[in-house]
Amino acid sequence: MKRLFALLALVGAVSLGAPVWAQDKLAEPAAAPAVVAAPAAAEAAPAAVAEAAPAEAAPAAALVPNKGDNAWIMVCAAFVILMSIPGLALFYGGLVRSKNMLSVLMQVFVVFCMISVLWVVYGYSLAFTEGNAFFGTLDKLFLNGVTVESVGATFSKGVVISELIFVIFQGAFAAITCGLIVGAFAERAKFSAILVFMVIWFTLAYIPMAHMVWYWAGPDAYTDAAAAEAAGATAGFLFQHGALDFAGGTVVHINAAIAGLVGAYMIGKRIGYGREAMAPHSLTFTMIGASLLWFGWFGFNAGSALEASGGSALAMVNTWVATACAALSWMFAEWIFKGKPSMLGAASGAVAGLVAITPAAGFVGVMGAIVLGLLAGIICLWGVNGLKKMLGADDSLDVFGVHGIGGILGALLVAVFADPALGGTGVYDYVANAVAPYDMTAQFIAQAKGVITCIVWSGVVSLVAYKLVDIVIGLRVPEEEEREGLDLTSHGESAYHH
Numbered sequence: 001m002k003r004l005f006a007l008l009a010l011v012g013a014v015s016l017g018a019p020v021w022a023q024d025k026l027a028e029p030a031a032a033p034a035v036v037a038a039p040a041a042a043e044a045a046p047a048a049v050a051e052a053a054p055a056e057a058a059p060a061a062a063l064v065p066n067k068g069d070n071a072w073i074m075v076c077a078a079f080v081i082l083m084s085i086p087g088l089a090l091f092y093g094g095l096v097r098s099k100n101m102l103s104v105l106m107q108v109f110v111v112f113c114m115i116s117v118l119w120v121v122y123g124y125s126l127a128f129t130e131g132n133a134f135f136g137t138l139d140k141l142f143l144n145g146v147t148v149e150s151v152g153a154t155f156s157k158g159v160v161i162s163e164l165i166f167v168i169f170q171g172a173f174a175a176i177t178c179g180l181i182v183g184a185f186a187e188r189a190k191f192s193a194i195l196v197f198m199v200i201w202f203t204l205a206y207i208p209m210a211h212m213v214w215y216w217a218g219p220d221a222y223t224d225a226a227a228a229e230a231a232g233a234t235a236g237f238l239f240q241h242g243a244l245d246f247a248g249g250t251v252v253h254i255n256a257a258i259a260g261l262v263g264a265y266m267i268g269k270r271i272g273y274g275r276e277a278m279a280p281h282s283l284t285f286t287m288i289g290a291s292l293l294w295f296g297w298f299g300f301n302a303g304s305a306l307e308a309s310g311g312s313a314l315a316m317v318n319t320w321v322a323t324a325c326a327a328l329s330w331m332f333a334e335w336i337f338k339g340k341p342s343m344l345g346a347a348s349g350a351v352a353g354l355v356a357i358t359p360a361a362g363f364v365g366v367m368g369a370i371v372l373g374l375l376a377g378i379i380c381l382w383g384v385n386g387l388k389k390m391l392g393a394d395d396s397l398d399v400f401g402v403h404g405i406g407g408i409l410g411a412l413l414v415a416v417f418a419d420p421a422l423g424g425t426g427v428y429d430y431v432a433n434a435v436a437p438y439d440m441t442a443q444f445i446a447q448a449k450g451v452i453t454c455i456v457w458s459g460v461v462s463l464v465a466y467k468l469v470d471i472v473i474g475l476r477v478p479e480e481e482e483r484e485g486l487d488l489t490s491h492g493e494s495a496y497h498h
Contacts, residue, residue: 063160065151072308073165079299080172084112084179087296091289091351092183093495095397098281099485100187101495107182107191111198112175118202119171126203127210128170133237134208136215143167153218154306157430161306169303174210177252178202183397184260185267188482191490193473200465201259205458209251212236213243213450222430242443243450244418244427246315247304249359249411250454257404258458261393266466267475269394271482283343290347294323297354301361311425315361318369319354325373326353330381345381348402352380355406360414365423372413380406411451415444 089108093101115123122141129136140146146167151160178198182189216239221231232240238250245251270278280286301319305312330349335341356376357369364372384401395401418424419438427443429436469475476482481489488494 063151063158065161066159066308069154069159069161069307070165072312073161073169073303073306076299076303077165077169077172079296079303080169080176081112081296083293083296083300084172084176085109087289087292088176088179089289090285091293091347092186092397094282094285094287094289095183095280096186097278097485098496099487101281101487102493103191103486103490104182104186105495106491107186107194108179110195111179111182114195114198115175115178115202116171118199119174120167123174123202123207124167124170126207127174128166128215130215130217130234131211133235133240134212136211152306153220155219155311155428156307156309157219157433159307166306170210173248173252173300174202174206177206177248177256180252180256180399180403181260181263184257184395184399185263186396187486188270188476189263189267190474190477191486193469193475196473197263197465197469200468201461204465205255205259205461206251209255209454209457212238212453213245213251215239219430225431228431238450238453241449242427242446244363244414244443244447245359245411245450246362246414247301247358249355249407249414250450253355253358253403253407254411254451254454255458257400257402257407258455259462260399261391261395261404262459262462263466263475264393264395264400266463266470270396271479273394280344283347287343287347290350294350294354297323297358301358305362311362314365314425317366318357318361318364321366322357322369322373322376323350323353325370326350326356326377326380329374329377331377333378333381348384348398349377349380352376352402352406355380355403356410356413359407359410360417363414363425364417365425367423368413368417372410372417375413376406376409379409408451412444412447415440415447418443 085108089105092108093104096104120143122138124143125138125140126136129139131137143164146163148162148164150163152163152166154161178201181198181201182194213236215236217231217234222228238245243250272278297319298316302312302316305315327346327350330352331341331346334345353373353376356372360368360372380402383405384398387405388395388398388401391400393400416422418426419440420426420435421438424438426435426438428434466475477486477489
């Protein structure tokens with residue numbers, strides 16, 4: 001616990017200097033849909049949804065979604081759902097002991113269901129409506145006003161998709177992010193405590209991070225310098241600071257990893273940790289889960305372009321090759337240092353590569369993706385071995401070592417490999433309608449601000465949320481229940497009958 005408070009205090013001290021940009025309401029456009037400006041690339045992270053212009057204001061200017069774009073993002077949303085159920089559930093389930101297999105499946109499945117409902121009730125509205133730099137409004141509570149006719153902005157001027165598709169695509173992101181957290185304290189947390197914690201954390205950590213990084217007025221709002229300045233003032237805090245996050249390096253991976261690490265400290269180590277064997281009970285399930293994650297991740301990353309475009313294809317290729325490189329680099333490094341290549345190492349390396357390429361998928365060239373993947377495999381291997389021992393936390397399924405370290409690596413190196421001189425896409429200037437001159441140092445500072453903000457925000461929210469839940473419900477199951485296994489003691493069922 002001392003390490004935890006020291007870590008949060010240190011990072012908090014570093015980040016206090018980040019200013020909050022003033023928020024000015026953007027005047028409603030007369031005929032053109034809203035737009036976004038220079039900080040984001042032409043195909044960046046998900047954009048804010050812009051309502052279709054009223055028919056009486058500009059009947060001829062109403063934008064109609066392309067059916068191909070709509071179809072692609074619908075498929076991608078289904079891919080992302082597959083990542084949670086069954087992909088993440090099987091990946092995590094195989095890594096725990098057999099007496100806890102069903103409990104992990106149950107936790108991921110039910111968290112997915114609960115967050116899906118909360119997203120529709122208030123999550124989408126708070127994340128993707130214009131409010132302040134950290135939260136939107138409740139104007140779209142229960143998807144009020146979201147109809148089959150309403151549309152959302154993409155990253156191309158004059159191109160939109162159906163808003164309902166954007167709702168489910170982003171909702172699937174929120175659900176898997178919360179599911180990732182459970183791996184850090186698997187095999188010892190109360191089911192009721194997990195659910196209550198997730199409600200608090202989703203509301204106060206996930207939603208504001210999504211708004212800070214991904215909310216903007218959309219590309220059509222950037223018609224000239226004055227309009228760009230006005231539109232930029234309505235964007236999320238980190239978007240205003242120019243942070244790039246194509247598909248969730250900060251919003252998803254670092255965010256969840258910090259929550260998991262804090263939980264591992266707060267809940268404490270498993271009984272017998274370090275003394276008893278706690279080997280994965282089924283690497284077969286883990287390999288299947290990792291493969292489903294990889295498959296679904298194509299929707300996660302390539303879908304974040306919000307169009308069926310060349311940028312989407314670039315994200316898909318980068319997701320493919322970076323993951324393969326990370327699996328190989330982890331496996332070979334393990335082979336060198338431990339004497340044998342393992343299935344667990346290859347699967348873990350693949351996930352590390354997926355995590356690292358996520359914030360960079362649409363911004364870097366293929367060579368950048370290869371380098372990112374190779375680095376992710378080696379650095380995340382250190383994260384789950386050397387760093388884990390230094391931190392002294394029982395992060396059961398290495399959520400921080402893979403998602404935290406991989407997410408930080410990818411988020412920072414976006415600044416390097418997005419450089420057009422290194423094959424990246426650069427940063428798009430929607431006023432000039434061209435790629436802007438690239439400043440690697442400035443972009444690295446923007447990325448660092450995003451990483452530090454995410455660590456502090458998620459860390460503080462998580463600490464308070466866990467403490468509240470512990471006081472009211474209690475975080476951990478009794479010792480005898482933990483020894484018997486959560487399948488029977490928490491759910492009255494068993495994953496296996498033999």
